[in-house]
Amino acid sequence: MRTARKLWLRFRSLAFRARVNRELSEELAFHRACAGEPGKLAGSDSIWEACHDQRGVALIENTIQDLRLAARRLWASPGLSLTATFVLAIGIAAATAMFALVSAVLLRPLPGADPASPLVHLERVEAGQLLGDFSYPDALDFRAMSHSYASLAAFSPADWYWHLRSQSGEAQGEMVSGNYFSTLGVRAELGRLLDGNDESSAQNRVVVLSDQIWRGSFGADPAIVGKTVVLNQTPMSVVGVASAPFHGATLTWATDVWAPITAQPRLMPMNDNGSCLETRNCGWVTVFGRLAPGVTVAQAQAEARLVAARIGEAHPLLKSRQAAVVAGLGLWSDDRSATGRFLLLMMGGTLLLVAMTSASVGSLFLARMAARQREVATQLALGARRMRVARQFLLEAGIVAAAGTLAGLAAATPLARALLRLEPTAPENMVVSLDWRITTFAVGIAVLSTLVMAAAPAFLAARASLTPGMARSRKRHAAQRWLLATQLGVALLLLIAAGLAQRSVQLAAAGQVPRRSDQIVVATLDTGRIFLSRGDGKALLERIRQRAAALPGVTNAVLASCVPPSFCDRGSVFVAGTEPPPAEARAHDFLAANRPDINAVTLGYFTLFQIPLERGRDFDAGDGQGRPLVCVVNQALAERLWPHQEPLGRQIDWPAFDRGQKQKSYFTVVGVVANRRARLMEAPPEQMFVPSAQTALPAMRLALSGALPTDRLFQSLRAAVAGENAALPVLHLRSESEQVRLTLWQPIAIADLAGLCGGLAALLAAIGLFGTLAQLVAERRHELGIRLALGAAPSRLIHMVARDAASAIAAGLLLGAGAAGVALQGLRPWLFDVHIFDPLSWSAAAALLAAIAFTGSYLAAARAASIPAAEALRCE
Amino acid sequence: MSRPTDLVQGTLDLLILKTIALEPSHGWAIAQRIKQVSGDNLQVQQGSLYPALHRLEQQGWIAAKWGASENGRRAKFYALTAAGRKQLAKELKEWQRLSAGIGLIVAQM
Numbered sequence: 001m002r003t004a005r006k007l008w009l010r011f012r013s014l015a016f017r018a019r020v021n022r023e024l025s026e027e028l029a030f031h032r033a034c035a036g037e038p039g040k041l042a043g044s045d046s047i048w049e050a051c052h053d054q055r056g057v058a059l060i061e062n063t064i065q066d067l068r069l070a071a072r073r074l075w076a077s078p079g080l081s082l083t084a085t086f087v088l089a090i091g092i093a094a095a096t097a098m099f100a101l102v103s104a105v106l107l108r109p110l111p112g113a114d115p116a117s118p119l120v121h122l123e124r125v126e127a128g129q130l131l132g133d134f135s136y137p138d139a140l141d142f143r144a145m146s147h148s149y150a151s152l153a154a155f156s157p158a159d160w161y162w163h164l165r166s167q168s169g170e171a172q173g174e175m176v177s178g179n180y181f182s183t184l185g186v187r188a189e190l191g192r193l194l195d196g197n198d199e200s201s202a203q204n205r206v207v208v209l210s211d212q213i214w215r216g217s218f219g220a221d222p223a224i225v226g227k228t229v230v231l232n233q234t235p236m237s238v239v240g241v242a243s244a245p246f247h248g249a250t251l252t253w254a255t256d257v258w259a260p261i262t263a264q265p266r267l268m269p270m271n272d273n274g275s276c277l278e279t280r281n282c283g284w285v286t287v288f289g290r291l292a293p294g295v296t297v298a299q300a301q302a303e304a305r306l307v308a309a310r311i312g313e314a315h316p317l318l319k320s321r322q323a324a325v326v327a328g329l330g331l332w333s334d335d336r337s338a339t340g341r342f343l344l345l346m347m348g349g350t351l352l353l354v355a356m357t358s359a360s361v362g363s364l365f366l367a368r369m370a371a372r373q374r375e376v377a378t379q380l381a382l383g384a385r386r387m388r389v390a391r392q393f394l395l396e397a398g399i400v401a402a403a404g405t406l407a408g409l410a411a412a413t414p415l416a417r418a419l420l421r422l423e424p425t426a427p428e429n430m431v432v433s434l435d436w437r438i439t440t441f442a443v444g445i446a447v448l449s450t451l452v453m454a455a456a457p458a459f460l461a462a463r464a465s466l467t468p469g470m471a472r473s474r475k476r477h478a479a480q481r482w483l484l485a486t487q488l489g490v491a492l493l494l495l496i497a498a499g500l501a502q503r504s505v506q507l508a509a510a511g512q513v514p515r516r517s518d519q520i521v522v523a524t525l526d527t528g529r530i531f532l533s534r535g536d537g538k539a540l541l542e543r544i545r546q547r548a549a550a551l552p553g554v555t556n557a558v559l560a561s562c563v564p565p566s567f568c569d570r571g572s573v574f575v576a577g578t579e580p581p582p583a584e585a586r587a588h589d590f591l592a593a594n595r596p597d598i599n600a601v602t603l604g605y606f607t608l609f610q611i612p613l614e615r616g617r618d619f620d621a622g623d624g625q626g627r628p629l630v631c632v633v634n635q636a637l638a639e640r641l642w643p644h645q646e647p648l649g650r651q652i653d654w655p656a657f658d659r660g661q662k663q664k665s666y667f668t669v670v671g672v673v674a675n676r677r678a679r680l681m682e683a684p685p686e687q688m689f690v691p692s693a694q695t696a697l698p699a700m701r702l703a704l705s706g707a708l709p710t711d712r713l714f715q716s717l718r719a720a721v722a723g724e725n726a727a728l729p730v731l732h733l734r735s736e737s738e739q740v741r742l743t744l745w746q747p748i749a750i751a752d753l754a755g756l757c758g759g760l761a762a763l764l765a766a767i768g769l770f771g772t773l774a775q776l777v778a779e780r781r782h783e784l785g786i787r788l789a790l791g792a793a794p795s796r797l798i799h800m801v802a803r804d805a806a807s808a809i810a811a812g813l814l815l816g817a818g819a820a821g822v823a824l825q826g827l828r829p830w831l832f833d834v835h836i837f838d839p840l841s842w843s844a845a846a847a848l849l850a851a852i853a854f855t856g857s858y859l860a861a862a863r864a865a866s867i868p869a870a871e872a873l874r875c876e
Numbered sequence: 877m878s879r880p881t882d883l884v885q886g887t888l889d890l891l892i893l894k895t896i897a898l899e900p901s902h903g904w905a906i907a908q909r910i911k912q913v914s915g916d917n918l919q920v921q922q923g924s925l926y927p928a929l930h931r932l933e934q935q936g937w938i939a940a941k942w943g944a945s946e947n948g949r950r951a952k953f954y955a956l957t958a959a960g961r962k963q964l965a966k967e968l969k970e971w972q973r974l975s976a977g978i979g980l981i982v983a984q985m
Contacts, residue, residue, distance in 0.1 A: 002936035002959045009934060023942075024926075027903060027952045030945070031922055034904040047923045054930040 013055045024051055062388070063395075070395040080368065084361040085403045087764060088449060091357035092408030094350040094757070096442045097415035102343045103437055104416075105251060110329055112246025114185025117150070119329040120297060121288035122304060125322040134323075135280040136261065138311060139177070139287045142323070145307045148300035152289035153183040154261060155249055158268045161729045162257065163230040169217055170731075171256040173231070174248050175264050181208075181242070183290055184249065190214075191225035191240030194260060204260040207236040211244040213256035231259065232529055233727060234266045249288065249329055261285070269528040280315060288329050301325040342746055345826050346753055349497065353757045356490040358449035360768035362456060363483040365397060367775035369457045376461055390458040397454035405446040409434065412442070422749035456483065480772050481808040487768045488812025491761035492849050493820045497827060498758030499841030500834055501751035508744055508832040518555060518705040520608070520736040521713040522563050523721075528698035530727050538696045540725055545602065545702060548720035553708040556608045557720075559692055559700040560601040564609065564676060566739060568597035573688060575641050576651035576666045582659070596637050596686035598654065600695045606632075606673060608705050616648045616671035623670075623691040630691065631667040635675050637686035647672055652688065657695070710735040747830045758845075766852045773805055773860035794866070801861035802854070809853040813846060888920065888928050890971055893956065893964040896938065900955035902945060903929060929954060937963045 013020050028047060074081040113119065122142065124131045134142070139154040146152055154177040162171050174180075178199030186193065193208055207229060209218070218224055228235045236259060248255025259267055264284075265275040276282035291300060304323040312319040369376075379389055413434060456479040525544065527537030541559055549557035562568035572595050574580075603619055605611075614635065623630050631652060638647040651666040658665050667690060675684035692700070702721075704713050714733060721730050734742070741748065777784070784797055824836045834841070895906050895913075906929075907920045932938045937960035945951035956964065 002957070005936045005939070005957070006934065009936075023952065026950070028922070028926065030902070030949060030951050031904050031907075031926075033949070034947075047926055050923065050927040051930045054927050054934055 010055070014060060020055075021052075024048060066388070066392055066395050067399070070392060070399055073392075074396060074399060077368070080364055081400065083767070084364055084400045084453075085407065087357045087767075088361055088401060088404030089407035089411065090760065091350075091354040091449075092405055092442055092445055093411040093415050095347070095354045095445055096408055096412035096438060097419055098343070098347045098350045099441045100412060100416040100434065100438050101419060102340075102347055103435070105339055105343060110184070110249065110251065112184075112186055112243065113329075116185065117290055117293070118297075118327060119184075119288060119290055120149075120300060120325050120327050121286060121329045123324045123326055124283060125324050126320050130324075131283060132286070133283045134285050134287055135282050136264075136277050136285050137280050138318075138321075139285045141311050142287055142304070142307055143177075145310065146289075146300075146303055148292055148295045148303045149289035150292045151179050151183045152287065153177045153180045154285045154287050155180055156261060156264070156268075156284045156286065157250065157255075158259075159731060160231045160257065160267065161731075164218070164227065167217065171213060171231075172248075172253060173257040173259060173267075174250075174255045175261040175267060176258050177261050180249075180258070183288070184246075186246045187243045189241045189243040190222070191238070193240055193242060194258060198260040199262055204263045205234065205236050205266075206239045206260065207231065208240045208242055208258040209238060210242055210247060210254065210256045210258075212247065212254060214241045229257075231257065232267050232729070234263070236263075249286070269531060274528065274531060280318060287323075297325055297327050341829065342750075345830075346750065348823070348826065349494065349754060349757050352490050352494060353761060354445055354449060355452070356487060356494070356761050356764055358452035359483050359486045359490070360764040361397075361400065361449075362453040363480060363487065363768045363772050365393070365453055365457050366460075366480050366483065367771050369393070369460065386461075390461045393458040393461055394450065394454045397450045397457075401446045401450040401453065404449075405442055409439070409442050412438070419749075419753075422745065422752065477776070480776070481811070484769060484772055484805075484808045485812035485815055487761075487765045488809060488849060488853060489814075489816030489819055491758070491765040492813055492816030492845055493823060494754065494761040495758040495845035495848060496816075496820045496841055497824060498751070498754035499845050500824065500827060500831060500836065500838055501747060501754045503838065503841055504830065504832045504834045505744060505747045505751045507834060508747060518707055519710050519713055520703055520705045521710055521717055521733065522701050522703045522736065522739065523717055523733040524699060524731040525702050525721065525728060526699035526731065527728065529729055530725065532698070534696040534698060537698045538692075540728070541700050541702070542602075544720050544724045544728075547723055548702065548704055548717060551716045551720060553712065554704050554706040554716055556604050556705045558602045558605045558608050558703050560599055560605055560703065561692070561697050561700055562597065562599050563701045563703055563739075566743065568599055568685075568687075570595040571598045571654055571656050571688075573598075573637075573641075574653045574655070576653045579653040579655060582655065594640070594686075596633075596688045599687060599689050600692040600697055600700075601689050602692050605689070608703060609676075611676055612674045614672045614674055616669070618671060619689075619691045624693045627694070629665055629667045629694055630670045632671040632673055632689040633669055634673050634684070634687040636684055637688055638669070638672050640686060654688070747832065750827070750830055762849065762852060765849065766856055769805075769809075769853055769856045770860060773801070773857050774863070776804065777801055777860050777863065798858065798861040802857045805853070805857040805860075809850065809857070812853075813849065816849075817842075817846070887971070888924060889932060890964075890967045891918070891920070892925075892928060892932060892954075893937065893960060893967065896954050897956050897961070897964055900941070900943075900953045902951040902953050904951075905945075906954070932960070935963075936960075 124134050143152045155174045158173040160171050178196035181193035270276045304325050308323050545557050647669050650669050938954045939957050940952050943953045
């Protein structure tokens with residue numbers, strides 16, 4: 001009650017100040033009237049003041065007064081205030097957007113899933129290698145034998161062509177267990193979601209659509225439930241639409257369609273007979289679940305070990321198979337840590353930019369303080385308390401920071417969405433909206449930058465002397481030099497990072513794709529999808545290849561099981577005669593090392609991809625089925641298998657090729673090709689090429705080259721496929737450069753962002769430098785004028801002023817170089833063939849900054865020297 | 877303005893609270909009553925009275941209300957609140973302790 005009354009009184013004193021003051025005057029007047037002393041008495045003002053002070057709102061009132069004053073001061077120099085706000089808004093928007101991404105990927109639960117209790121997923125580990133997915137029987141065993149989970153579900157990603165009446169398109173899908181949606185806690189927006197019946201029954205021709213595809217491709221048709229969508233030539237009945245933000249159990253791409261996992265043999269034929277439902281040799285199912293109440297991840301892990309051991313007992317070939325229970329869902333643990341490192345690196349860059357913006361705004365404020373020295377001295381002389389004077393500077397910086405933060409927050413969400421586009425497979429509807437974490441982060445940044453901006457001016461104001469003298473301005477000059485050096489240092493760091501990233505991307509792209517005049521387009525053709533036998537599938541692919549090669553403008557058409565820079569299947573191979581017994585050889589299939597990429601290719605592969613033949617011969621028409629098995633190896637593989645020896649004519653055993661057959665067969669090396677970097681940062685992989693005529697794979701990549709625009713090549717490829725079999729889906733159709741962009745997106749994104757940050761930083765450094773120098777020169781106008789009048793040569797004056805700045809510039813460059821040497825170590829995992837001390841990037845960045853710095857200082861100095869002496873002397 | 881009788885620090889609050897405990901009064905009446913009851917020994921100056929009243933109001937011990945004075949003019953009347961009543965009891969006790977102590981010292985010397 002008393003507290004409420006006190007609060008009310010304080011509020012009243014603030015809000016109805018005029019009325020409260022009027023009442024006070026009336027009260028005092030009444031007293032004087034009673035005392036018979038009408039009129040105003042000496043000292044009545046001080047009574048009034050004393051009463052006023054008792055109201056206990058002086059601090060707030062003073063602050064309001066100061067705020068008004070600060071706003072008025074900022075308003076008085078709108079150019080500076082707007083520049084400062086704008087600059088700060090850019091920095092805060094960049095850092096906040098980046099943090100929003102970090103939050104979306106690393107901190108938030110899977111969008112659309114119930115966040116109530118923690119989700120975990122199981123990662124298959126074999127011989128210490130993270131392999132990710134399990135077989136479907138494994139998943140069923142884990143579900144039946146585990147007790148740590150409230151429910152344990154499974155899914156597998158898929159890609160489809162869908163048809164609905166005349167419409168068609170590509171869709172990302174997931175084949176899911178019946179309890180997938182209930183485990184995730186997703187709700188239906190329309191109709192129903194999948195349940196246990198859909199997984200077990202033979203009537204599993206049902207699908208659920210995502211909100212995004214329902215709205216985007218089906219026009220939010222309210223009568224969609226019950227309609228039939230054709231997926232992979234299989235009619236599937238739509239039973240429902242999942243509610244909006246949910247886009248599947250994988251964070252980084254959007255799923256459009258969900259089908260029961262048992263529909264796999266129809267929807268995604270794999271393996272020889274199409275079905276992966278019974279065998280334990282297909283690794284295609286991701287197992288995840290919700291922990292039962294009170295169960296920890298460690299307990300679940302202990303149980304998973306036991307379950308894996310029991311499966312291993314029943315199936316001795318799977319003895320090495322283990323399961324790791326990992327908290328969270330949406331990214332594999334190694335992806336999560338790699339993505340985390342990547343995002344934190346980007347975040348570090350943007351935070352540097354914020355530091356840079358604060359320093360540069362701070363130096364502008366400091367420069368302005370010079371102009372207010374007289375004013376501060378007057379305030380102090382009139383009895384203003386020092387803290388109150390210092391507070392004014394804090395408030396000014398605070399207003400700028402608040403305005404910058406608001407603008408930055410407004411721009412952060414669109415910017416985060418734009419940054420998300422740097423990741424080519426990111427889902428459209430990934431949640432990057434602002435939440436309390438992000439807002440707190442932005443406000444934290446704002447507070448920090450206010451402190452950085454205002455620290456030096458406030459400190460100097462608090463210690464200012466009544467007579468502004470040389471000593472004080474020397475202190476201010478020292479602060480200005482430090483801020484200048486910091487700005488140049490950060491700019492140097494960011495520019496070096498930009499240079500390194502840019503060079504790295506160029507080299508990486510060049511390492512994967514040689515310069516050539518022809519365009520190349522590639523697509524995946526999977527004859528298993530249309531239920532062809534291996535033999536028929538192989539024949540169809542060959543007919544398509546020949547038809548494509550004959551099309552006008554197409555210079556070459558080849559089939560290969562993989563095409564750089566995308567991933568290749570790897571296999572363990574041995575020098576003939578040294579291979580271990582079959583069971584042990586299988587264990588080798590899971591080793592990280594010593595497993596070359598194995599690529600089945602048609603004739604002309606090396607020509608099309610311009611891989612030089614170093615020794616021996618290319619494949620030829622004689623290397624067909626029934627002929628002796630041959631292979632071509634790259635230098636890396638030849639060097640490991642036969643160090644310093646002649647590889648031609650040697651024999652290689654590839655146990656997986658003839659596993660289960662009585663007759664042992666070896667591949668004879670007929671040629672050696674140059675190493676070609678296939679993937680991103682790794683050393684060139686070992687590669688073994690075999691003629692596709694001697695193997696039979698259901699899915700191959702078809703590559704066309706030709707002196708045509710990529711659009712025309714896409715048309716040619718589609719026409720060649722449709723001409724042979726219109727039902728065969730053309731998947732992952734891309735140009736080679738798109739493919740490079742997909743594999744190199746992280747370094748490209750780093751290069752883009754570093755370039756942007758570096759450019760902005762250089763610009764800010766230039767603004768800060770020029771502002772500071774112009775002000776230093778303005779302060780010395782008087783002195784310079786005297787020097788000129790006494791006959792100093794203008795060139796000497798220019799030199800004098802420039803020398804003044806040179807030490808700060810040099811210190812900044814040294815500072816930045818030191819910091820870069822340490823901080824850029826973090827960039828190492830994304831650098832490709834470029835050392836972090838790459839002399840070109842370093843010297844280019846340093847030269848650019850030095851040029852900016854010296855141009856700025858000479859311009860400022862020249863302006864000083866051009867003042868007529870008389871005017872300079874008069875201007876005081 | 878002369879201050880012939882400076883009040884012991886803190887006693888002004890006690891005097892005000894005690895005075896308005898009888899009936900709500902305005903500032904002038906409070907000063908007059910203190911002067912009258914103390915036999916002209918205690919004079920409260922305007923410069924001390926009003927800041928004290930405002931302080932007490934701010935503390936929530938007294939509440940102000942505008943009303944008509946005996947001469948018909950608008951005046952601000954102060955009344956004790958519940959919290960003020962408790963505070964008065966506390967200050968009275970404190971005063972008795974203090975004055976008894978001072979009394980003992982003065983009597984013995």
